[in-house]
Amino acid sequence: MLDDTTDIRSMLKTPSLLREDAYLAGNWVQAGSGKTFGVANPARGDIIANVADLSREEIAQAIDAAHAAQPAWAAKTAKERAQILRRWYDLMMEHQEDLAILMTAEQGKPLTESRGEVAYGAAFVEWFGEEAKRVYGETIPGHQPDKRLTVIRQPIGVAAAITPWNFPNAMIARKVAPALAVGCSFVVRPASLTPLSALAMAALAEEAGVPKGVFSVLPSTSSSEAGKEFCENPKVRKLTFTGSTEVGRILLKQAADQVMKCSMELGGNAPFIVFDDADLDAAVEGAIACKFRNNGQTCVCANRIYVQDGVYDAFAEKLKKAVENMKVGDGLADGTDLGPLIEPDALEKVQEHLDDALSKGATVLTGGKPHPLGGQFFQPTIVTGATQDMKVSTEETFGPFAPLFRFKDEDEVIALANDTIFGLASYFFAKDLSRVTKVAEALEYGIVGVNTGIISTEVAPFGGVKQSGLGREGSKFGIEDYVEMKYICTSV
Numbered sequence: 001m002l003d004d005t006t007d008i009r010s011m012l013k014t015p016s017l018l019r020e021d022a023y024l025a026g027n028w029v030q031a032g033s034g035k036t037f038g039v040a041n042p043a044r045g046d047i048i049a050n051v052a053d054l055s056r057e058e059i060a061q062a063i064d065a066a067h068a069a070q071p072a073w074a075a076k077t078a079k080e081r082a083q084i085l086r087r088w089y090d091l092m093m094e095h096q097e098d099l100a101i102l103m104t105a106e107q108g109k110p111l112t113e114s115r116g117e118v119a120y121g122a123a124f125v126e127w128f129g130e131e132a133k134r135v136y137g138e139t140i141p142g143h144q145p146d147k148r149l150t151v152i153r154q155p156i157g158v159a160a161a162i163t164p165w166n167f168p169n170a171m172i173a174r175k176v177a178p179a180l181a182v183g184c185s186f187v188v189r190p191a192s193l194t195p196l197s198a199l200a201m202a203a204l205a206e207e208a209g210v211p212k213g214v215f216s217v218l219p220s221t222s223s224s225e226a227g228k229e230f231c232e233n234p235k236v237r238k239l240t241f242t243g244s245t246e247v248g249r250i251l252l253k254q255a256a257d258q259v260m261k262c263s264m265e266l267g268g269n270a271p272f273i274v275f276d277d278a279d280l281d282a283a284v285e286g287a288i289a290c291k292f293r294n295n296g297q298t299c300v301c302a303n304r305i306y307v308q309d310g311v312y313d314a315f316a317e318k319l320k321k322a323v324e325n326m327k328v329g330d331g332l333a334d335g336t337d338l339g340p341l342i343e344p345d346a347l348e349k350v351q352e353h354l355d356d357a358l359s360k361g362a363t364v365l366t367g368g369k370p371h372p373l374g375g376q377f378f379q380p381t382i383v384t385g386a387t388q389d390m391k392v393s394t395e396e397t398f399g400p401f402a403p404l405f406r407f408k409d410e411d412e413v414i415a416l417a418n419d420t421i422f423g424l425a426s427y428f429f430a431k432d433l434s435r436v437t438k439v440a441e442a443l444e445y446g447i448v449g450v451n452t453g454i455i456s457t458e459v460a461p462f463g464g465v466k467q468s469g470l471g472r473e474g475s476k477f478g479i480e481d482y483v484e485m486k487y488i489c490t491s492v
């Protein structure tokens with residue numbers, strides 16, 4: 001374990017961005033119970049902050065405030081809301097370094113990735129500030145001479161969000177930005193492992209002029225209590241969740257009682273396919289980016305790597321060389337490519353998938369055990385001889401584990417790739433135009449990366465099919481989940 005416990009606050013240009021109070025109805029408050037919970041640095045093990053641990057009653061107070069503040073926020077013009085969102089974007093980018101340091105300190109990803117995530121999250125705020133001004137309606141030719149038909153789109157009301165630890169800024173920004181853009185109010189309960197990024201975002205939103213009550217960040221250790229309040233409180237009109245499919249199911253069941261509008265960004269199990277006509281160097285570059293971003297802790301990362309027989313050995317050798325060049329270490333240290341896993345359970349999951357693969361005939365090509373740094377560090381690992389009966393074929397590893405599968409032809413690999421309950425992201429590398437067209441159409445996924453391992457951008461619709469989710473986030477489509485369509489039939 002690294003023993004450097006440099007105080008994170010001293011690393012910040014604006015130390016006040018490290019907030020330990022909750023942001024509730026426009027006020028910075030401690031929990032009424034006085035309870036707090038520790039936020040650990042996954043690389044060093046030390047506690048870097050003690051954050052207010054709100055009760056369900058306090059979460060309900062934030063919902064009341066959001067409900068009271070929403071009409072005035074919606075009554076602002078789209079341009080007025082857009083200007084505040086633009087100011088928020090500018091502030092996030094002005095404080096990018098501090099937000100990145102806070103993110104690496106609480107989540108572990110390398111500082112370079114944290115900087116990228118801050119810019120990615122801010123880009124949603126910028127994008128939806130612009131989209132705010134384009135929430136158009138329609139007129140429809142009347143069905144009778146005296147009828148005038150119009151369709152308008154209005155903000156749905158109070159939106160409530162539960163977000164994961166792996167992208168503690170962008171997963172909130174991807175939700176709060178469209179919500180505020182159209183005139184909704186928004187409350188979020190961030191993952192208890194990573195509340196600091198969310199609280200820093202709130203501090204900048206407050207500075208940007210988001211009115212009191214319109215946006216609340218509600219840290220708590222009882223995620224189930226927060227989820228129940230969000231699903232059962234009649235003032236909440238919309239639930240948006242990013243996290244595992246398992247928890248998504250729980251929330252959907254809870255939300256059913258109120259027939260609540262839900263957006264679900266859930267788990268994945270991405271296939272990454274290398275055909276024999278692929279540019280192998282590009283495929284290796286794509287595999288590194290896709291598999292090892294955030295140390296493999298992303299829902300869109302390659303979970304299964306399928307390589308056509310003719311290029312299997314060449315690809316494996318090239319990938320091995322690239323992986324062995326990656327530096328494992330503290331995300332705050334220069335040159336780190338791979339940080340720690342978020343918590344001990346995550347390391348155990350990687351070990352479990354590795355052990356299962358080895359027990360079923362796989363062979364370690366590189367890595368294959370916890371890293372000498374100890375703690376939550378694990379060696380980036382490649383195994384060959386992976387087969388469809390292994391756990392990694394049905395479960396998300398969420399770590400630096402790359403299993404290589406062989407395949408013979410297109411039909412075989414499409415069947416293998418689609419053989420999962422998930423359908424979020426998929427990737428393949430090939431040159432033949434006919435093959436690219438056919439395979440992209442045949443993959444049962446919400447997202448297909450062709451000759452690239454990174455697909456994430458605010459301008460495109462992000463989301464899954466099958467049990468990877470409901471709805472889309474980002475792009476012009478992302479705003480739909482925060483408006484209700486109203487049909488007006490006027491007799492003249």
Ligand SMILES: NC(=O)C1=CN([C@@H]2O[C@H](COP(=O)(O)OP(=O)(O)OC[C@H]3O[C@@H](n4cnc5c(N)ncnc54)[C@H](OP(=O)(O)O)[C@@H]3O)[C@@H](O)[C@H]2O)C=CC1
Nearest residue numbers: 163164165191192223224227243244247265266267268299
């Ligand atoms: N499709 C997508 O865009 C994404 C999907 N994911 C998926 O999420 C998983 C990893 O993230 P992880 O955070 O561990 O996922 P979890 O689903 O365990 O947690 C996600 C969030 O839900 C909260 N939560 C857990 N149980 C409940 C409950 N019963 N009611 C309400 N909230 C609850 C957690 O709180 P706490 O942890 O504080 O207890 C956390 O804030 C992977 O499967 C990954 O693929 C992650 C990110 C993006």
Ligand SMILES: O=C(O)[C@H](O)CS(=O)(=O)O
Nearest residue numbers: 166167297298299300456
């Ligand atoms: O949680 C995730 O894994 C993110 O949705 C991935 S991305 O949007 O950063 O690609």
